[in-house]
Amino acid sequence: MSAQSAGESGEVAAPYGTGPAAAPPAPGRKVRIHHLRELKERGEPWPMLTAYDMYTAELFDEAGIPVLLVGDSAANNVFGYDTSLPVTVDELLPLVRAVTRSAKRALVVADLPFGSYQLSPEQALATAVRFMKEGRAQAVKLEGGRRFAAHVEALTSAGVPVMGHLGFTPQSEHNLGGYRVQARGEAADALLADALALQEAGAFAVVMEMVPAEAAKRVTHELKIPTVGIGAGPDCDAQVLVWQDMAGLRRGKAPRFVKRYADLAGVLQGAATAFAEDVRRGEFPAPEHAFH
Ligand SMILES: Nc1nc(=O)c2c([nH]1)NC[C@@H]1CN(c3ccc(C(=O)N[C@@H](CCC(=O)O)C(=O)O)cc3)CN21
Numbered sequence: 021m022s023a024q025s026a027g028e029s030g031e032v033a034a035p036y037g038t039g040p041a042a043a044p045p046a047p048g049r050k051v052r053i054h055h056l057r058e059l060k061e062r063g064e065p066w067p068m069l070t071a072y073d074m075y076t077a078e079l080f081d082e083a084g085i086p087v088l089l090v091g092d093s094a095a096n097n098v099f100g101y102d103t104s105l106p107v108t109v110d111e112l113l114p115l116v117r118a119v120t121r122s123a124k125r126a127l128v129v130a131d132l133p134f135g136s137y138q139l140s141p142e143q144a145l146a147t148a149v150r151f152m153k154e155g156r157a158q159a160v161k162l163e164g165g166r167r168f169a170a171h172v173e174a175l176t177s178a179g180v181p182v183m184g185h186l187g188f189t190p191q192s193e194h195n196l197g198g199y200r201v202q203a204r205g206e207a208a209d210a211l212l213a214d215a216l217a218l219q220e221a222g223a224f225a226v227v228m229e230m231v232p233a234e235a236a237k238r239v240t241h242e243l244k245i246p247t248v249g250i251g252a253g254p255d256c257d258a259q260v261l262v263w264q265d266m267a268g269l270r271r272g273k274a275p276r277f278v279k280r281y282a283d284l285a286g287v288l289q290g291a292a293t294a295f296a297e298d299v300r301r302g303e304f305p306a307p308e309h310a311f312h
């Protein structure tokens with residue numbers, strides 16, 4: 021339905037992504053949520069990465085990543101916690117500010133951390149407003165399905181674009197029994213019902229984490245808004261990874277859904293080792309590094 025016919029029939033148009041298909045963003049122009057809807061309609065998959073600081077935001081933006089997520093996964097990839105649960109709004113806000121200052125084109129999504137939105141739609145809006153006003157984020161993300169439809173609606177009607185997150189939701193790891201695949205078998209119907217409820221509440225996209233590829237494919241076909249997979253198979257509209265997994269900075273056994281595109285841990289370890297040896301041998305600084 022076009023925006024015009026919605027007006028003539030007296031219906032209230034949904035806040036986002038329901039207008040006529042818009043052109044994809046021109047190079048150098050800011051990515052908007054309707055561009056992502058347009059990519060879905062054209063069947064063009066798009067990439068999303070986490071970013072938590074200036075250099076990664078600049079590099080990923082220039083590499084053509086249209087959406088950057090300042091994930092609550094900063095908990096275990098920046099701050100050194102063992103899970104996502106301890107990280108706070110006050111810890112994440114400076115990271116969101118760094119990323120939004122640095123990304124010229126990418127749309128920046130701020131992940132709402134555990135405890136900062138679950139209490140009520142009012143709490144969710146108060147937290148989202150901080151990420152938008154102080155962090156300059158263009159959207160926020162929160163975890164949960166039907167039970168959070170009212171929260172999503174409060175945000176979207178206040179002008180805050182919301183990305184949902186279903187399947188394995190790390191903030192509920194204690195309830196879900198650890199890092200496990202979700203929505204197997206019968207539970208695939210509940211996944212679809214949750215996704216439809218988020219779309220109905222005004223979400224502009226939905227992340228699906230660690231769900232069977234078949235379930236993710238079905239949700240992707242049933243939704244008008246884009247799905248973003250992480251361990252959800254090849255049929256999602258978009259794919260997201262934590263950047264330290266993607267670039268091989270994080271060591272140890274990676275989850276099955278990770279593909280490593282570089283060995284940053286090896287590169288950095290090698291650079292630091294070479295620097296240390298140079299200093300110990302008296303070879304750094306050389307004359308050209310000193311002032312006379
Ligand atoms: N670096 C990093 N990457 C992530 O993908 C990530 C984070 N951190 N922090 C927040 C959450 C936690 N996530 C995780 C963490 C571990 C597994 C994991 O160990 N998966 C195993 C077991 C799966 C199973 O037993 O079913 C795997 O092999 O995929 C999965 C997702 C995803 N998110």
Ligand SMILES: CC(C)C(=O)C(=O)O
Binds near residue numbers: 227
């Ligand atoms: C893995 C993505 C989707 C996330 O929520 C995060 O990085 O916090």
Ligand SMILES: [Mg+2]
Binds near residue numbers: 091092131
């Ligand atoms: Mg997260």
